[in-house]
Amino acid sequence: MKKLLFIIAIVLTGSTVNAQEFAKMDKSTMDRAYYPENATKRAFKKDEAEKKALEPQIRVTYSRPSKNERVVFGELLKFGEAWRVGANESTEILFNNDVTFGGKEIKAGRYTVIIIPTATEWTLKLNTELDGWGNYGYDASKDVASVTVPVSKSNKVIENLSISLYEASKNTVHLKIGWDTTVAEFPITLK
Structure with a gap:
């Protein structure tokens, strides 16, 4: 009987897997x-000072939709409406240290x-609502900061x-976002 139960358990487990x-x-x-930019490659550095300099300070996680011969801004994405900055899950930014934004x-x-x-400028908002799908x-009311820049x-x-994220000047990093033929850069001040 024990053997029969053991065989049944194995068969059921295998079919479940x-x-x-x-x-x-x-x-x-x-x-x-x-x-x-090279933060993910810091482990390859032998010098501790170089490793320390490459510790990530900011990380953006996002999905990369394609243009696919569509007019993106003004048609696919309506002017004046909230956009999740990507596709699928909400785009997320991680600050490993305090910063100044807006x-x-x-x-x-x-x-x-x-x-x-809009056709001439973008307003980027940082929001505390996490782990969502899109901007649904x-x-x-959960916005903590915003900044408007020309495109x-x-x-x-x-x-x-x-x-992309790059050092625009000492202690200032730009969050650069581009799609279709539109580009915007948002300044972030490091502390």
Whole structure:
């Protein structure tokens, strides 16, 4: 009897394992941007000072939708409406240290990134509502800071949404976002 129960348990376990399937590949791949840019390669540095200099200070996690011959701004994304800055999950920024954004001191931590685009400028908002899908749960009362910047035109089409972080000047990092032919840069002051 024990052998029969053991065989039944093995058969049922095997069929359960086979029933579990992986999710299909998403069209919009997830990506990350870091400041400093080479933060993920710090383990390869032999010198401790170099490793310390490459410790990540800011990380952005986002999905990279494609243009796919669409007019992105003004059509796919309506002007004046909240945009999740990507696809799928809400785009998230992580500050490993306190920063200043939009003239406000922001505590180290995770924040959702929301942009309100217009034809000439974008307003980026940092929001405390985390782990959402898109901006469906966006609640403006949870915004902690915002900054509005002019947009510029790219010389070439940016097929996939792209985000980078770079040092614009001493203690100032720019969060650069580009898609289609539109680019905007948001200043972040390091403490």
